[in-house]
Amino acid sequence: MNASSENPLLLSHRLPPFDTLRPDHIEPAIEQLLDENRKAIETLVQQGECSWTGLVQPLETLNDRLSQAWSPVSHLNSTMNSPELREAYQACLGKLSAYSTWLGQHEGLFRAFETLRKSDEFARLDDAQQRSIDNTLRDFRLAGVDLDPERKARFGEIQARLSELANSFANNVLDATQAWHLDVEAERLTGLPQSALDTLSANAEAKSIEGYRITLDFPSFFPVMTHASDRELRKTVYTAFVTRASEQGPNAGMHDNSEIMAEIVTLRQELARLVGFDTYADYSLATKMAESPQQVLDFLNDLAGRAVPQARQEFEALAAFARDELGLEQLEPWDIGYASERLREARYALSQEALRPWFPAPKVIEGLFKVTGQLFGISFRENLEAPRWHEDVRFYDILENGVPIAGFYLDLYAREGKRGGAWMDECRVRRRLDDDSIQLPVAYLTCNFTRPIGGKPALLTHDEVLTLFHEFGHGLHHMLTRQEVADISGINGVAWDAVELPSQFLENFCWEREGLDMITSHIETGEPLPDEELAKLQAARNFQSAMQMARQLEFSLFDLRLHHEHEAPAADDIQQLLDEVRQSVAVVPQAPFNRFQHGFSHIFAGGYAAGYYSYKWAEVLSADAYSAFEEAISPVDAAIGQRFREDILEQGGARDAAELFRRFRGRDPQIEPLLRHSGIAEATPAE
DSSP, X not given: OOHHHHOGGGSOOSSOOTTTOOHHHHHHHHHHHHHHXXXXXXXXXXXXXXXXXXXXXXXXXXXXXXXXXXXXXHHHHHHSOOHHHHHHHHHHHHHHHHHHHHHHTOHHHHHHHHHHHHSHHHHHSOHHHHHHHHHHHHHHHHTTTTSOHHHHHHHHHHHHHHHHHHHHHHHHXXXXXXXXXXXXXXXXXXXXXXXXXXXXXXXXXXXXXXSEEEESSHHHHHHHHHHOOOHHHHHHHHHHHHTTTSSSSTTTTTTOOHHHHHHHHHHHHHHHHHTTOSSHHHHHHTTSSSOOHHHHHHHHHHHHHHHHHHHHHHHHHHHHHHHHHHOOSSOOGGGHHHHHHHHHHHHHSOOHHHHGGGOBHHHHHHHHHHHHHHHHXXXXXXXXXXXXSSTTOEEEEEEETTEEEEEEEEEEEOOTTOOSSOEEEXXXXXXXXXXXXXXXXXXXXXXXXXXXXXXSOOBOOHHHHHHHHXXXXXXXXXXXXXXXXXXXXXXXXXXXXXXXXXXXXXHGGGSSHHHHHHHOOOTTTOOOOOHHHHHHHXXXXXXXXXXXXXXXXXXXXXXXXXXXXXXXXXXHHHHHHHHHHHHHXXXXXOOTTOOGGGGOHHHHTSSOTTTTTHHXXXXXXXXXXXXXXXXXXXXXXXXXXXXXXXXXXXXXXXXXXXXXXXXXXXSOOOSHHHHHHHTOOOOOOOO
């Protein structure tokens, strides 16, 4: 029996073999695939056939086979983390980074693509194929293909080290999150709703202890910060959360990311200069819609000029309410969530918690399928045969005219060993195979909602529903693509500052009567959300929206300036920059021990370095795109939905994002819909 027949990662599967995959399979499989790929690529180059079928397609097949083996491993590392899996995952990172650098700097391969680009065949290729080749040539240059041997080697060393550091950063955040808990009695939890008490009780029960256990997982942390009337309890939990993976707080120095952050930024700047860019921000923007760091700074500062004055007014109103109604003379950081929720209740007679009964998770999922089915002409079917990594996970096929066109895994609930947050990731990419058949796209959709308890369905907050729709928007971008070339299929090849367009766009349907009728059903009565509650929800939509925008601008400015202005920062320099940014745009007070940056995984362990501004940049596009639906008789308009599908979702990275937006909207994007949706007064910002 050969190695391939024993190792599921070396076999061909329609879906990953989660039922048979073990940590000891991982490193041998990846080593074998990397070795086979290297040999096959050398053979390709030696054959010298610089054509689409002789060069690009075989290379895509090699890359896809490796991706199909690594994708489930990477996903399990995020969702079912264990010491054995972590060890196997880490053992492969250096090998994969070295391979990626070798591939990106392969001069023979680069010259072959250059030859194809200059050939008569190039003109006969379709637009998607041409764009794929142009992107590949760009990426060769960004990977240092033109460097001398010494600088090539240094580029590879940096890439390998950055891969290790990003993984260490993420592990530290996960470990720090799970290293802290607080066991309390019921009397300290006054103000918490029953759903939160049930979660904390289940936490304790899972560890075979009495009472209630607070952890730093979001479904546990968030209710304490927004509902616990015990101010000292809020301070204790807040302190533990904002000092995770830092030199501050109850676990000071444990899993500390201080030096990791500093080294990451230093190495990124060196890497950017190696390939001819002034800063890492310039390097990052080479593949984005935005043309320069200054253009991004101007965009962010323009938004700040519009939002911050209103945010200050919102905070002053909150402070006055806290003083007059809650007896809080000085509003501290651990009071913000609690006081805000009380003000929302007072002003709109609405709380996130009170809405939960209308959002049972099964009904929300069913409604999500109805909304997107009506918009885009698709249907959904659960597939009970698909191998899964946890009993909570579900798998669904997406159908068009009864025929499967894509599939996705849905993993909704928080658990131990699963990193926080919500995300969509690629499992399989749509592409045309060597036998001329189509490989269907498959996505992972991951959230961290409160688990079902006691045999009852999970009840979601409206914010959680927005999160689910957001990630599903990403998923549809990946799954409804019509592209057949992997490099520009789905979200591949899409400018990073446009990739949030479909996700933010889909959130809008959670605010409309037509959408809410499909996704709400009271857990006891089965009734959809009443008009009275809808009116409250819509009235509260822009509650503290300027404060929220100021917060996003703080993160975006910090990220961009860190990667544009700082060459070799120490941890103290990073803190000083964040303090400086906060001075200019933040309106909410921060505790001196707050170490937000130590857990900022988006930029230190994800793909958003010098790109966090993308959320706001793409929100301009998404708000303006949705305004086309607002102009229709019903927002869930199938005709406009079909155009959005054809012009945006199906195109993937086949064309420039700005061109696709103009095709859909008939003009360039305008900022007014974003300001209107956000409730930001359209005053011209001060000079």
